[in-house]
Amino acid sequence: MFYEEWKKKRDALPYEIDGIVVSINNNDIFDKLGIVGKSPRGAIALKFPLIEAVTIVEDIKVQVGRTGAITPVAILKPVEVNGVIITRATLHNEKEIERLGLKIGDTVVVGRAGDVVPEVVKVFPELRTGKEKRFKMPETCPSCNTKIIKKEKDVIWRCPNSNCFARKSKYFNHFIGRSAFNLEGLGPKIVEKLLDQGLVTDPSDLFDLKTGDIAPLERFGEKSAENIIQSIQKRKKLSFPRFIYALGIRNIGIKTALDLSHYFKSIEEIKRASLNDLKNIKDIGPIVAQSIFEWFKEEDNIKFIDKLKEKGIVYETKEKTGKLKGLKFVVTGTLISMSREIIKEKIEALGGEVLQTISKNIDYLIVGENPGFKYDKAKELNIKILKEKEFLKML
Ligand SMILES: [Zn+2]
Structure with missing residues (x-):
């Protein structure tokens, strides 16, 4: 108990310890137990x-x-x-x-x-x-x-x-991973064999595999090969953030993929975004923005996305319905009729979205009393400006 407790507390200590010493609390007994070699019998060191x-x-x-x-x-x-x-x-x-x-x-x-x-x-x-x-x-x-x-x-x-074998096999493993396409049954060893045999050149080829392609690979019976093929086919539909993550863009982890999926409705929208658009997204720093921007500039990557589509891969974005569907709003200044939170709820309930920063992806700026710099920026970018009353009419 005491040992476990200190094992846990160990990292929080301002000094390093490598264990504890348990010692008998009664000096008489301690003395009676005597000493073996150099160590007293009445004490024992427990190492972490x-x-x-x-x-x-x-x-x-x-x-x-x-x-x-x-x-x-x-x-x-x-x-x-x-x-x-x-x-x-x-x-x-x-x-x-x-x-x-x-x-x-x-x-x-x-x-x-x-x-x-x-x-x-x-x-x-x-x-x-x-x-x-x-x-x-x-x-x-x-x-x-x-x-x-x-x-x-x-x-x-x-x-x-980009055709480097090591890069390829690493990328395959990312693509089939649990947070990406989650292709159960495939693993690094099978991927290497598939690459070795020339059965696949990029991960989109995995969706073309037939039972006969993988059954001869080590340790596969006809039945288990068929199971693998079937489970691959089942993964043709996936969520948008998973799809973004699966692309393996440098510096894009699951969290960033999720952020991007909130901000963009499709891969095409991300592709169209300027470096500035990307930098303006909340939680996306300049390095990440640069990575995304560069990735979509490479022709091979665009071809890869097209190939995935041809193979029937579909990602599901949260389909929104309502009369503000797909519209993006930014609010500036003080509103009279309702608070910011309420306006956000109303817009979202009607399928729209409320964002923090002005960029050319924004459809409307709602202007209250004493608007801030967002007002000037919106005018500069030719974004439609709505007074509070005009906005209420939209609802
Ligand atoms: Zn290389």
């Missing part, structure tokens, strides 16, 4: 599982991620951290290796907090033998040999080849 451990970096390799990011990874002499044997630790990027001053062969501290990927926390240069080697970033992608590139401000190197 390690969240950090010392080991050796045997090698540094690079791996290629879904978006082509090349990440250096430390190959470790196996060591137990927090109850799990770990053999790899992420080094994030070249700059991080520099910052740590890490060389291959170095003795290091690796740390692992919860389920997070382990990382190198500290290097002991004083333990070097002279045999350590400096790590050099490769010039080409370890998977496809294309020359890797890095933007000036970026710290991450990338493989620019």
Whole structure:
């Protein structure tokens, strides 16, 4: 009990502890129990599982991620951290290796907090033998040999080849993942085989697979192959945020996909959005806006979306009905007849939407008393302006 309690409190302590000592509270008994070797029988040390451990970096390799990011990874002499044997630790990027001053062969501290990927926390240069080697970033992608590139401000190197096998298989795994198309029954191993055999070149091809295509792949009987095909076919319909997330746009997680699905009604609308439109969306920062904008500028990506449509993939946006269906409003100034909350509810009940910022995607600006700068901006963008009374007539 006491042990469990302190194990939980451990992270909150301003100092580090590696366990507790349980000791008998009665000095007489403690003395009577005596000492074995160097340790008294009346006390026992209970160690917590390690969240950090010392080991050796045997090698540094690079791996290629879904978006082509090349990440250096430390190959470790196996060591137990927090109850799990770990053999790899992420080094994030070249700059991080520099910052740590890490060389291959170095003795290091690796740390692992919860389920997070382990990382190198500290290097002991004083333990070097002279045999350590400096790590050099490769010039080409370890998977496809294309020359890797890095933007000036970026710290991450990338493989620019969208046909790179490593990028492809990583992207396939993203696409079939639980938060994307959720294609149960397919996994990384099958994906690699499908790619190896040339049965698929991009994830839209998964929807063309026939039982006979995958049955010969290792361990599949006719029946289970058929089940997989059927479950793939069942996933042709999915929600809009899932669809956005499944595209694998750099920096777009589930949360951002959801934000985008609130703001846009279709993929075409996102595609049409200007960089400024995207930046103006609440919760979307400039880096994310840039990622989205660039993704839709690439012809291959547009082709991929078209291909998905041809294969019969449909995403469902929340269909709204009502006389304000699909219209976007912004409110500025003080309203006399009702509060902002009520107006929002009314508009939404009629299928419309109330947003915070003015952009050219907005249909109407409702103007109350003492309007703010939104009024000027709306005029600038030629957005229809409604006085409160005019708006009430619309309802
Ligand atoms: Zn590559």
